[in-house]
Amino acid sequence: MDDLDITIKITDREGVKHEIQAPTDMAMNVMEVIRSYELAPEGTIGICGGMAMCASCQCYVLSDHELPEMGIDEDMMLAEAFYVEDNSRLGCQIPIIKDLDGLEIQLAPESESE
Amino acid sequence: MIKTDILIIGAGPVGMFAVFEAGLLKLRCHLIDALPQEGGQCSEIYPKKPIYDIPGFPEVMAGELIDNLAEQIKPFEPTYTLGERAETIEKQEDGTFIVTTNRGTKHNAPIIFIAGGLGSFEPRKPPIPNIKEYEDRGVEYIIRDPEIYRNKKVVISGGGDSALDWSVFLTDVASEVTLVHRRNEFRGALDSVDKVAKLYKEGKINLITEAEVKEIRGEEKVESLLIKHKTKGDIIKETDHFIPLFGLSPKLGPIANWGLEIQKNAIIVNNALDYQTNIPGIFAIGDVNTYPGKLKLILCGFHEATIAVQYAYNIIFPDKRYVMKYTTVNGVTGFDGETKKADATVVKSII
Numbered sequence: 370m371d372d373l374d375i376t377i378k379i380t381d382r383e384g385v386k387h388e389i390q391a392p393t394d395m396a397m398n399v400m401e402v403i404r405s406y407e408l409a410p411e412g413t414i415g416i417c418g419g420m421a422m423c424a425s426c427q428c429y430v431l432s433d434h435e436l437p438e439m440g441i442d443e444d445m446m447l448a449e450a451f452y453v454e455d456n457s458r459l460g461c462q463i464p465i466i467k468d469l470d471g472l473e474i475q476l477a478p479e480s481e482s483e
Numbered sequence: 484m485i486k487t488d489i490l491i492i493g494a495g496p497v498g499m500f501a502v503f504e505a506g507l508l509k510l511r512c513h514l515i516d517a518l519p520q521e522g523g524q525c526s527e528i529y530p531k532k533p534i535y536d537i538p539g540f541p542e543v544m545a546g547e548l549i550d551n552l553a554e555q556i557k558p559f560e561p562t563y564t565l566g567e568r569a570e571t572i573e574k575q576e577d578g579t580f581i582v583t584t585n586r587g588t589k590h591n592a593p594i595i596f597i598a599g600g601l602g603s604f605e606p607r608k609p610p611i612p613n614i615k616e617y618e619d620r621g622v623e624y625i626i627r628d629p630e631i632y633r634n635k636k637v638v639i640s641g642g643g644d645s646a647l648d649w650s651v652f653l654t655d656v657a658s659e660v661t662l663v664h665r666r667n668e669f670r671g672a673l674d675s676v677d678k679v680a681k682l683y684k685e686g687k688i689n690l691i692t693e694a695e696v697k698e699i700r701g702e703e704k705v706e707s708l709l710i711k712h713k714t715k716g717d718i719i720k721e722t723d724h725f726i727p728l729f730g731l732s733p734k735l736g737p738i739a740n741w742g743l744e745i746q747k748n749a750i751i752v753n754n755a756l757d758y759q760t761n762i763p764g765i766f767a768i769g770d771v772n773t774y775p776g777k778l779k780l781i782l783c784g785f786h787e788a789t790i791a792v793q794y795a796y797n798i799i800f801p802d803k804r805y806v807m808k809y810t811t812v813n814g815v816t817g818f819d820g821e822t823k824k825a826d827a828t829v830v831k832s833i834i
């Protein structure tokens with residue numbers, strides 16, 4: 370494993386578990402890592418590009434890592450999202466940093482629009 | 484039947500720019516969009532955010548870019564079917580296509596440009612178990628005709644601009660307006676929040692915050708809602724209409740069933756030549772297409788639109804010869820006959 374990589378455990382929307390390596394030196398966030406590994410179909414995640422404006426990247430944080438505090442945008446977006454739980458976060462608002470090694474998350478269901 | 488040269492499905496920035504390039508070749512365009520306005524993602528998701536990578540614009544607001552595009556294509560008199568989703572496509576014996584929307588509007592053209600972006604914007608539906616049974620029986624996700632709420636009781640849920648703005652608007656129409664939101668805080672423009680606060684103080688809007696609609700009840704149509712309050716327990720609220728306004732989310736939708744080759748939620752096109760799909764006469768441009776190296780950027784979509792239009796011209800006029808002309812050299816002549824042109828060189832003796 371590259372020194373700059375961390376390991377993240379992600380359960381996708383079908384319930385399949387993945388253990389992936391995420392780089393800490395690419396200014397990436399959790400949503401982008403999920404997209405880069407194609408763990409959710411294109412068009413179902415990252416719709417707003419990571420501006421905390423769509424909640425398509427909502428995930429449940431399962432491990433007890435200390436995450437960056439929630440900003441006002443994220444908080445207000447989650448106030449309007451569906452399937453929100455106490456451990457919900459927007460993946461796009463969680464930057465990949467060293468401290469998150471071993472982070473465990475689960476993708477929230479996709480919100481329905483059809 | 485609406486007839487045109489190029490029928491563009493999707494009035495986002497890329498579909499709009501295609502009108503300009505087609506106009507230079509004297510081809511007329513009609514645009515269909517599920518949204519009630521043009522501009523696609525730029526208008527719907529981020530009109531007030533800046534874009535920094537449009538060549539020649541160090542910074543431009545997404546909404547301003549759309550206004551500029553609208554101005555740029557105006558001479559080519561595009562026509563629109565807005566608020567309707569293109570649903571089916573049929574090839575005619577004469578080689579042209581008929582595209583029909585979900586509201587039954589029919590369009591006929593020899594060339595189709597799919598500029599559908601991430602898909603047609605559809606309302607996000609809250610996960611209330613029986614909500615679908617009440618669609619069009621008192622549950623509406625989009626307000627098309629406010630008059631149907633005249634003298635009726637309505638409950639709106641949501642915490643953003645559209646929930647706030649419609650709550651305000653409907654106080655003059657409905658007999659009772661109730662706004663339900665999971666938080667005490669709202670996310671809308673300050674002005675809208677203030678208006679709702681004022682109407683609430685005047686007793687013209689009921690506010691139920693820290694609460695969520697959990698169940699819909701009624702025999703044939705919506706009669707009441709079960710609203711769960713965070714601390715105060717369940718509330719039963721009688722109402723004629725329930726309007727959940729939780730924003731829109733794009734879905735490729737019906738286009739996925741048109742027999743086009745799809746990969747990762749996008750339409751495969753021939754990027755080596757003309758951005759045509761596997762069905763001759765149907766092109767796909769902008770975010771909706773894919774090919775090796777594809778980037779979902781506005782500037783790439785503009786390029787694709789420009790190329791596709793040249794080939795569309797060849798299909799419509801197989802026998803006509805044509806060379807690309809610079810707009811600076813030739814000017815831009817609109818369908819109304821007016822020409823924008825570079826100033827002529829001034830030749831004048833000084834002494």
Ligand SMILES: Cc1cc2nc3c(=O)[nH]c(=O)nc-3n(C[C@H](O)[C@H](O)[C@H](O)COP(=O)(O)OP(=O)(O)OC[C@H]3O[C@@H](n4cnc5c(N)ncnc54)[C@H](O)[C@@H]3O)c2cc1C
Pocket residue numbers: 416417418420492493494495496497498499515516517518522523524525528529533534535536567568569570598599600601602603604735736737738768769770771779780781782784
């Ligand atoms: C927050 C955010 C920031 C962005 N920032 C940038 C940036 O800085 N630079 C950049 O280049 N790009 C940026 N983008 C991406 C850019 O907005 C897209 O590349 C661009 O909007 C694509 O244009 P388009 O015309 O292909 O599609 P869209 O803008 O997606 O428009 C497609 C339209 O087609 C309609 N449609 C689809 N299917 C149907 C149907 N069946 N019937 C009727 N209508 C239909 C949709 O309703 C929609 O209005 C950003 C995107 C977002 C969300």
Ligand code: FES
Pocket residue numbers: 400414415416417418419420421422423424425426427446459460461462
């Ligand atoms: S990608 Fe839209 S909120 Fe995270």
